[in-house]
Structure formats: structure tokens, C-alpha cells
Amino acid sequence: MLACLVGLALALWIWKRAPRAALCLSLGLVVLLVVNLFWAVVHPALLQRTIDEGWEDARRSTLFSVISIVSGVVSAVGLVLVVLAAVLDRPRTD
Numbered sequence: 816m817l818a819c820l821v822g823l824a825l826a827l828w829i830w831k832r833a834p835r836a837a838l839c840l841s842l843g844l845v846v847l848l849v850v851n852l853f854w855a856v857v858h859p860a861l862l863q864r865t866i867d868e869g870w871e872d873a874r875r876s877t878l879f880s881v882i883s884i885v886s887g888v889v890s891a892v893g894l895v896l897v898v899l900a901a902v903l904d905r906p907r908t909d
Contacts, residue, residue, distance in 0.1 A: 820848075822840060823845070826900075836904040837900070839900035840900035843893045844897065
């Protein structure tokens with residue numbers, strides 16, 4: 816999470832020189848930060864709630880498998896945006 820916050824500060828720092836790259840970097844890091852916050856805060860609370868409500872293990876496993884797949888795809892989108900930021904607004908060398 817600290818790396819995402821440092822990256823966001825970097826994106827603000829380069830905003831005037833490379834606005835598209837800074838925007839991509841910011842969006843990608845925000846996506847990654849949201850996924851990390853979800854896993855840190857919502858996941859444990861959701862786990863406890865499903866236990867308290869007496870969900871069967873198979874049902875709970877299915878729920879968290881789906882959540883894991885979705886968060887993996889969302890994280891991949893965030894990483895693609897970060898990598899895209901590395902190549903945007905670069906001078907061409909023809």
C-alpha cells in the first residue's frame with residue numbers, strides 16, 4: 816500500500832511533463848490500492864459474517880473463489896495501466 820501511495824505522489828510530480836502517463840499511473844495505482852484495501856478490510860469482515868451466519872464450507876469456498884478471481888482480474892487491469900504508463904508520452908526514436 817505504501818508503494819501505491821508513493822507512486823501516486825510520483826504521478827502528481829510528473830503530471831505536467833507527461834499527463835497521459837501520469838493519469839494511467841494514477842488510475843492503475845488507485846485500482847491496486849482499492850484491491851489491497853478490500854483484502855485488508857472487507858475480506859476478514861466478510862469471512863466472519865459468513866461464519867456467524869452459518870454458511871457451509873462449500874458455499875463459503877465458492878464465494879471466496881469468485882471474489883479471488885474477480886480481484887485477480889481487477890489487479891491485472893491495474894498492472895496493465897501501470898505498465899502502459901511506462902510507455903506513454905515517451906519521445907519517439909525513429
